[in-house]
Amino acid sequence: MSSRPDKKLSDEDRVLWNLVAKSATPLKGRKTVEDEPPKARADEKMPSPVAIAAPAAPAAAPPKRQHVMHSMDRPTLDRLSKGRLPIEGRVDLHGMTQSEAHALLLSFLRRAHANGVRYVLVITGKGFSSGGDGILRRQVPAWLSTPPFRQLVSSHDVSARHHGGEGALYIRLRKTA
Numbered sequence: 001m002s003s004r005p006d007k008k009l010s011d012e013d014r015v016l017w018n019l020v021a022k023s024a025t026p027l028k029g030r031k032t033v034e035d036e037p038p039k040a041r042a043d044e045k046m047p048s049p050v051a052i053a054a055p056a057a058p059a060a061a062p063p064k065r066q067h068v069m070h071s072m073d074r075p076t077l078d079r080l081s082k083g084r085l086p087i088e089g090r091v092d093l094h095g096m097t098q099s100e101a102h103a104l105l106l107s108f109l110r111r112a113h114a115n116g117v118r119y120v121l122v123i124t125g126k127g128f129s130s131g132g133d134g135i136l137r138r139q140v141p142a143w144l145s146t147p148p149f150r151q152l153v154s155s156h157d158v159s160a161r162h163h164g165g166e167g168a169l170y171i172r173l174r175k176t177a
Contacts, residue, residue, distance in 0.1 A: 012107045015100045072157040072172060080119060080170050081160030087170070088112070090121040093136050101136055106148055113152045113173045121159060126167035137167060144171070 072080075079085035091108045093101040105122065112120055127134020144153050152173055159168040 010107070011103045015096065015104045018100065072155045072170060076172070077157055077160075077170065081163065085119060087119050087121045087163075088117040090123065092123040093140070094123065094125045096136070098135060098139060101140070102143060105140065105143065109149065109152045109171070109173065113176065116176055118173055118175075120171050120173065121163055121168055122171055123164050123168045126165075134167070140169060 076085065080087065089108070089112045091105065093105065096104065101124075109120070122140060124136040124140050125134060127137050141156065143149055144156055154172050154174045156169050156171045158166055159170050163170070
């Protein structure tokens, strides 16, 4: 008899729940509960990891207005790293699959942009524990140049050492219209 209405989990909540559920050990005699991964909306197709990594073919005619991704200017980076410019949000993508991280990052950036947040920190991790160079560390900057993210992000750069260094990114979101 729960007074809570039956409502579906958001993609972000589903990603977080899956991470928590994977770390839990079921009670004796109980099976593990599997939850389906977040589904992309019909209006936004989530690119496959292969499609993201593959170089794009040159377009026949460039669009009229194209968003160009820039790295942050030095004074802004200095103010962020010294704490003189506030980091208004942060998200940690450690231990997630590419699809989980992509869905969480996109929903986080959309929400932050809608709330007028200007600077956020995205923690990807360095990825050395698995013997590789960190798939999320490589993929997140590539994702930021794709159309769903270009609408939200004006620039990004590697964070200062005390904010995660090579394992984190400062992201400047576009101003809301």
